[in-house]
Amino acid sequence: MHILITGAAGMVGRKLTERLVADKGLNGAPVDKLTLVDVTAPAAPAGFTGTVDAYAADISAPETAGKLVSGRPDAIFHLAAVVSGEAETDFEKGYRINLDGMRYLLEAIRTAGGYHPKLVFTSSIAVFGAPFPDKIHDEFFHTPLTSYGTQKDVCELLLADYTRKGFLDGVGIRLPTICVRPGTPNKAASGFFSNIIREPLAGKEAVLPVTESVMHWHASPRSAAGFLVHAASLSRDLLGPRINLTMPGVACTVGEQIAALRRVAGDKVVARIKHEPDPAIMKIVSGWPTRFDAKRALALDFKVEESFDEIIRVHIDDELGGKIAA
C-alpha cells in the first residue's frame, strides 16, 4: 500500500507517520511506500523498511497535485493547511493553500482516470460559529466566523460532492484542539491550553492568559493520529452521504485541566502556572466552541481519551519518556 501525506512535517503529520510506521500497515494491508510532502521536506521516518519519497512541495501551485497523485497512492491524508491566524492575516495565502490546494488535489484525482483513492481530510471545529448551544451536536449548522473556518467548510462541501459523484472516497474529520502539543510555545491564541501543561511538566513556567472557567474541547496528538487511521478504515456504506464528522474529545475547563495536572504531577508542577489574564485573548477565546456531542463519530468507533488526566499521561509517555521534571 502506498500512502501520501500532505503537511507531513507538521505535528499531526509526524504523529501520523510514526503511527503508520509502528503499525506497519493500514486497514490490514502492509505499507510499502510513503510519500511525504510539506513546504519543507519532511524527515524520513525512523524504522520504516519500505520506500520513502519525502520532498518539499507547494500545494497551492496548480501543477503540484498532478505530481502528487501520479504515483497513485491508495490513501491520501491531506493535512496541509495554513493555520487559522495566518489565514486571517494573509487572506490570499489562506485561500490559495487551504482552498485552491484542496481543489487542485480533488481535480487531479478526478481527471487521473481509473483512480479512486481514499482521501482523509482534516477539517476543523472552526466551521462552527458562535452563538453556540451548550453542546454542539452533529447536525448543528455551519456559520464560520473566520476565513480559515470558511475554507475548511468549503473543502468539506467539495469533498462530499466529489465523493457523492464517485470520483474518490472521502472522509473529513474535524479535530478538537490538540493538547498537549509538543515543542515550544507558539503564538496561536489557543497555545496556552498546551503551554500550561507542557511547560510546567518540563520544569518551566507558563502563562495562563484566561480565567479558569474557560471550557474547551481537547484530544491528544496520539488520538489525532488514531482518528486519521480509523477514518481511513471506514467504508462508504458505513459513512453514508454525510462524510464529514466532528471528532470526539475531552471537554474540560482550564480549572479542570489544572486539577488534572495536580493529580498527575503534584502541587510543585502546578505552581509553575502564572495567572496573567489577557483581555485580548479572553475575547478571542470567548468566540470558540466549548464542547460537542460527537455521537456519530463515537458510533463509528472513533476513540479518544476518557479524561484530561489521560491526555496528560499520554504526553508524559509519548514526549517525556515517562518522566516529569521535579
Add this chain to the structure above:
Amino acid sequence: MHILITGAAGMVGRKLTERLVADKGLNGAPVDKLTLVDVTAPAAPAGFTGTVDAYAADISAPETAGKLVSGRPDAIFHLAAVVSGEAETDFEKGYRINLDGMRYLLEAIRTAGGYHPKLVFTSSIAVFGAPFPDKIHDEFFHTPLTSYGTQKDVCELLLADYTRKGFLDGVGIRLPTICVRPGTPNKAASGFFSNIIREPLAGKEAVLPVTESVMHWHASPRSAAGFLVHAASLSRDLLGPRINLTMPGVACTVGEQIAALRRVAGDKVVARIKHEPDPAIMKIVSGWPTRFDAKRALALDFKVEESFDEIIRVHIDDELGGKIAA
C-alpha cells in the same frame, strides 16, 4: 445609481430588470445606468431612460469579472448560474460557472481598491439535503446532495467571508421554486409545478407526473424580483454576520395547487391536467425540501404571496393580461 445584473436574460433577471425600470430607482436612489449581461446579450428594457449596457459575457472566463466591475456598479445582482440539472450532468461546467464565476467576481471586487458594492446573490434551497424535518428552520444544517447545491453553498460561504472582511456588502437569498414560470414547458424535473397551472390557463393540456400529495415551496416571479430589490436595501447592521437567508414562500401540495386553480379559473381549466404518474420524477421530487419556517426573512420584512390562489392571480395579471383561455 449604476446596477449590474448577471444572468439578466434569464426569467428572474428579466423580472428584476422590469421591476427596477418600473420603480425608476433602488433604495430611494434613481437608477441611471443598467449593465445587463448573460451568455447571450440581454434585450434592453422598454421604457428605461438611463444608459443601458447589455452584452454577452462568459462569467467563467477569468477576465470577465474585471470588466464587469470596471464601471464600479453600486449594486450587483449576481443571478447567472448553470441550473441544477445541467450542473449535475456537466460537472466541470457547473463548477466553472457557478463556483469559479462567483469567485472571480468576488476577487475582482476585492482587488479593485476603494470599491465596496452591494452584492445580492441568488442561492437555492438545494443547499439543504434530505432527510428533512417537517419544516426547515433558519438554522437547519446544510448537506447538499447535488453539485448545484454544493456550488451554491460554497458561494454562500465565500460571500459571508468577503462581507465579514469588509470587501463588499453581500446578501444571499435562497429562492423558493418560482411558480408560475412563464414561457414554454421545460425539461426540469420541477417544471410540472408551473406547467399544470400555466398550460391549462392558456387552453392547453399539461401532464402531472406526481401524486397530489407532493408538497413544495413556491413564490411568484413577481415575488422573486421583490426579494432581490428588498435584499439590496438591507443594512449590514440589520443582517449581522449571517447574511444568507431562506426566502419566505407558499407551502402547498399539488392537490392544493389544483384546488386553487379550480377556485380561480374553474373546472374546465382544471380538466386540462392529465394525471400520468412518472416513477422517475416521483423519486427525484421525494428528495426535495417541502416547506420552511423562514422566520428571519419574514422578520426582515421580505414579502411573498399569502396563498397559491394569489400566485395564480399574479400569473394571470402579469403574463396573461388578466385573461384566462375559455
